[in-house]
Amino acid sequence: MPITTCVFDAYGTLFDVNAAAAQAADDPDFPRLADLWPAVARDWRRKQLEYTWLRAVADRHCDFWQVTQDGLDWALAAQGLDDPALRARLLALYRQLPTYAEVPAMLAALKARGLTTAILSNGSPDMLNAAVASAGIAPQLDAILSVETVGVFKPHARVYDLVGAQFGCAKDEVLFVSSNGWDAAGAAGYGFRTIWVNRAGDPPDRLYADPHHTLGNLVSIPDLL
Amino acid sequence: MPITTCVFDAYGTLFDVNAAAAQAADDPDFPRLADLWPAVARDWRRKQLEYTWLRAVADRHCDFWQVTQDGLDWALAAQGLDDPALRARLLALYRQLPTYAEVPAMLAALKARGLTTAILSNGSPDMLNAAVASAGIAPQLDAILSVETVGVFKPHARVYDLVGAQFGCAKDEVLFVSSNGWDAAGAAGYGFRTIWVNRAGDPPDRLYADPHHTLGNLVSIPDLL
Known part of the structure; x- marks a missing residue:
């Protein structure tokens, strides 16, 4: 079945989640962040994800x-940064994270091909709409689907069900793209065609399904279709 | 309700999960592990836990x-250590991890008090029985309860249900002890009295329930009862 529908994870895939801490580190109001921002960004992301899984x-x-x-x-708290202004x-x-540089042209190319x-x-919907x-990039997106519709986080199957519910497409018409190895594994196990965007060069996750493709960034996705 | 039943998490709480990598690092057969063992131990534990949550x-x-x-x-793989012997x-x-030093005396003191x-x-049962x-420490334990009985990992409520099913006790008769903040939060949210053993001095996890007590090790647990 040819791919009709390209679905993207947001945080870490389209939007650079490390940018918030990196940008604040340039602010002279927060001098301690100059050295500590990589640890803050890493722990922030790690705990954010852990808490989604644990709550699910x-x-x-x-x-x-x-x-x-x-x-x-x-x-x-892990860095001793108790500063309400920070x-x-x-x-x-975090509500206005930049996209990775290739995102606007990549989405426009997919739309130009009729996908x-x-x-x-x-x-949450308000976070996604703000970002x-x-x-x-709103003109290049046909839908913004949030887990809030089903009340549980990824990789629960009810989340991936939202794609078929929205578009009426079969699973194997969907190309799902995520920079999170666990999300790519979840989507592959669910039945989507899947690309793992491995910007960091991490080892592949050892889970219950493997992504169909691994890329270093989003640039070549239109050429795969 | 007075506490009648003391229930312990195993890995990281009674058994030192970092010991496997630390012990192998002393082996002249694995010279590269001398520098890399802390990273191996950290990533091993992190991915092991992530995979339990994702699969659940x-x-x-x-x-x-x-x-x-x-x-x-x-x-x-993250350290480039492709060595089947290692x-x-x-x-x-990992199947014969040592306990933390205070464990045998602490368990004996609880048994001496009739708990x-x-x-x-x-x-899994075979891993726990081997450890x-x-x-x-088998003589100091009345039961070894494994999630394999219910087929899902912590912090699912069905796991914590195993305690009442085994002993017929009420939730508030149970003192649950874990060095994993997320497990202590899970048990506290379930309704057990809970101690978080924070050996590393980490910040408390921000989840849906807080442990009732935080200790630096297991030594003083018998004195709390």
């Missing part, structure tokens, strides 16, 4: 804005 | 021996 396992859902704050609070600044930056495009994300508007 | 969310259970191997394979040695050491004691672990036998 324990059936204790809350929205992604809450776990984003919870993960940041852990990360700041916390507020990092959260504000359906969408985001499927753990993010998409800030990046100016 | 996606309803793709396998036993803990499989995710222990999968996590190790990721950790070795892999086999680390896995063999019921148990392990409640993600570990308990190797450490010589």
Whole structure:
């Protein structure tokens, strides 16, 4: 079955989640962040994801804005950075994360080929709408699908079900793209065609399914179709 | 309600999960591990836990021996350590992890006070039986409860249900002890009295429930009862 629908994870895939801490580190108001921002960015992301999985396992859902704050609070505490102004600044930056450089042209190329495009994300609708508007990529997206519709985080199958519910397409018409190895594995196990974008050169995750393709960035995706 | 039943997480709480990599690093057969063992131990543990949560969310259970191997394979690949003999040695050491020094006396003190004691672990029965036998603590334990009975990993409520099913006790008669902040949060949210053993001095996890007590090790637990 040819691919009709390209679905992208948002955070880490289209949007650079490390940019918030990197940008705040350039602000002279937060001098301690100059050295500590890589650790803050790493722990923030790690705890944010851990909390999504733990809440899904324990059936204790809350929205992604809450776990984003919870993960940041852990990360700041780990570095001894108890600064409400810094916390507020990092959260504000997280709502307007930049895309990776190749994203606008890549999405435009998919639309020019007549493909359906969408985001499927753990993010809450207001976070996603803010990020998409800030990046100016709304015209290239046919839908922004949030886990809030089903009340559980990835990689639960109910999340991946949102694609077929939205577009009426078969699983094997969908190309799902994520920079998160576990999300690519989840989507591959669900039945989507899957690309893992491995920007960091990490080893592949050892899970229950493997992505169909691995790329270093998003540039060549239109050429695969 | 007074505490009648003390239930311990196994890996990281009673058994030192870093010991396998540390012990292998002393072996002249594996010289590269001398510098790399802390990173191997850290990534092994991180991926092992991530894979338990991801499999629970996606309803793709396998036993803990499989995710222990999968996590190790990721950790070795991340350091460029492609050595089947090292892999086999680390896995063999993981089946006979030492306890933390205070464990045997602490368990004996609980038994001397007439308390019921148990392990409640993600570990598979054969892994747990091997570790308990190797450490010589079987006489101080009334039960070894494994998630394999319910086919899903912590912090799913069905795992914590195993304690009441085994002993017929009420939730608030149970003191649950874990060095994993997320496990302590899970048990506290479930309704157990809970101690988080924070050996590393980490910030508390920001989840849906907080542990009732935080200790630096297991020494003083009998005095709390």
